[in-house]
Amino acid sequence: xxxxxxxxxxxxxxxxxxxxxxxxxLEAFLGTEGHLTIDDILREAxxxxxGIGQATVFRTIRLIASAGLAREALQEDGARTFEHLADHxxxxxxxxxxxxxxxxxxxxxxxxxxQNIFAQYGFEPRGHMMELLGLCxxxxxxxxxxx
Amino acid sequence: xxxxxxxxxxxxxxxxxxxxxxxxxLEAFLGTEGHLTIDDILREAxxxxxGIGQATVFRTIRLIASAGLAREALQEDGARTFEHLADHxxxxxxxxxxxxxxxxxxxxxxxxxxQNIFAQYGFEPRGHMMELLGLCxxxxxxxxxxx
DNA sequence: CTTAATGCAAACTTTTTGCACATCA
DNA sequence: TGATGTGCAAAAAGTTTGCATTAAG
Numbered sequence: 001x002x003x004x005x006x007x008x009x010x011x012x013x014x015x016x017x018x019x020x021x022x023x024x025x026l027e028a029f030l031g032t033e034g035h036l037t038i039d040d041i042l043r044e045a046x047x048x049x050x051g052i053g054q055a056t057v058f059r060t061i062r063l064i065a066s067a068g069l070a071r072e073a074l075q076e077d078g079a080r081t082f083e084h085l086a087d088h089x090x091x092x093x094x095x096x097x098x099x100x101x102x103x104x105x106x107x108x109x110x111x112x113x114x115q116n117i118f119a120q121y122g123f124e125p126r127g128h129m130m131e132l133l134g135l136c137x138x139x140x141x142x143x144x145x146x147x
Numbered sequence: 148x149x150x151x152x153x154x155x156x157x158x159x160x161x162x163x164x165x166x167x168x169x170x171x172x173l174e175a176f177l178g179t180e181g182h183l184t185i186d187d188i189l190r191e192a193x194x195x196x197x198g199i200g201q202a203t204v205f206r207t208i209r210l211i212a213s214a215g216l217a218r219e220a221l222q223e224d225g226a227r228t229f230e231h232l233a234d235h236x237x238x239x240x241x242x243x244x245x246x247x248x249x250x251x252x253x254x255x256x257x258x259x260x261x262q263n264i265f266a267q268y269g270f271e272p273r274g275h276m277m278e279l280l281g282l283c284x285x286x287x288x289x290x291x292x293x294x
Numbered sequence: 295c296t297t298a299a300t301g302c303a304a305a306c307t308t309t310t311t312g313c314a315c316a317t318c319a
Numbered sequence: 320t321g322a323t324g325t326g327c328a329a330a331a332a333g334t335t336t337g338c339a340t341t342a343a344g
Contacts, residue, residue: 015322016323017322017324018319019317019325020317020318020325021325021326022324039308051325052326053326054309055311056324056325056326058310059310059325074276080308080309094264094265094268096270105264107260109256109260110260110261116254117279118279122283122284122287123241125279125281126244126281126282128277129278129280130275130276131276131277132265132275133273134270135271135273137269140269140271164297164299165343166299166300167300167343168300168301169299186333198300199301200300200301201301201302201334203301205334206299206335227333227334295344296343296344297343297344298341298343298344299341299342299343300339300340301341302337302339302340303337303338304337304338305336305337306334306336307334307335308331309330309331309332311329313327314326315324316324316325317322318322319320319322319323
């Protein structure tokens with residue numbers, strides 16, 4: 001598991017320790033795909049070790065994100081969620097506002113333009129987040145049927 | 148003030164009433180640029196009418212957003228903020244993770260590509276949000292100085 | 295008048311913090 | 320062993336809801 005090593009390196013580089021709870025939370029987090037809330041992660045972590053505390057999940061997910069292994073993903077209703085980036089190359093989201101379905105995509109021309117924008121303003125890129133909101137074909141059909 | 152009329156129309160179309168608190172909150176909101184938290188809006192609204200309640204701001208900002216006059220903007224630290232769309236054409240954000248500075252920009256090729264993505268998946272576009280995260284020139288300098 | 299909206303306070307939810315104890319290097 | 324991390328519970332934020340009262344149409 002390469003991600004674990006990356007996390008250990010990150011911690012070492014920042015004078016922090018690799019502990020069992022951190023390992024458990026990382027494992028629980030990596031083992032689940034999709035957009036997870038803190039509670040989702042806590043639930044998964046407790047399956048591995050019931051002693052994990054909620055506060056530790058908050059503290060650890062922030063570390064995992066700083067280590068570049070996770071990123072925050074905005075959900076339609078404003079709920080805070082995270083997704084991991086392991087074996088999961090960068091991508092953006094197309095989200096259906098009707099049913100909540102999420103499609104992941106990657107568009108190289110957009111990625112290239114984004115780099116141009118960073119350069120134009122002299123920013124050092126640290127990542128980005130793009131969410132396209134729309135109505136999926138199924139929900140469009142449903143909506144037409146109801147009216 | 149055209150936005151007020153739009154809001155009135157929205158309310159009428161949805162069988163809701165235009166009230167003084169709603170007018171005050173809309174005015175306070177439109178009168179301030181940038182990314183506002185609920186508390187920011189409440190503070191501004193209280194300058195106009197001290198009797199405005201916080202719950203009403205929560206309830207009203209949701210209406211304003213539904214009416215298409217505001218949208219949620221994600222801040223780096225996860226704080227929920229809103230920005231109005233009056234005299235303020237669509238744009239995306241370039242956010243400094245160091246100092247929180249926000250630069251607004253619009254890139255036509257990205258906008259066009261986004262439409263292509265909606266089309267490709269058969270989605271009916273409802274909007275989007277793009278946040279580029281990076282370190283601004285000032286913070287880059289600061290960071291180099293400190294290490 | 296009738297229906298909907300308001301302000302307040304209480305109830306929830308989500309996130310952070312303080313601290314005694316446990317753990318890692 | 321010394322510094323850091325953890326779990327718990329309490330505190331602090333942030334958000335929603337119930338209800339008596341007020342205001343809009």
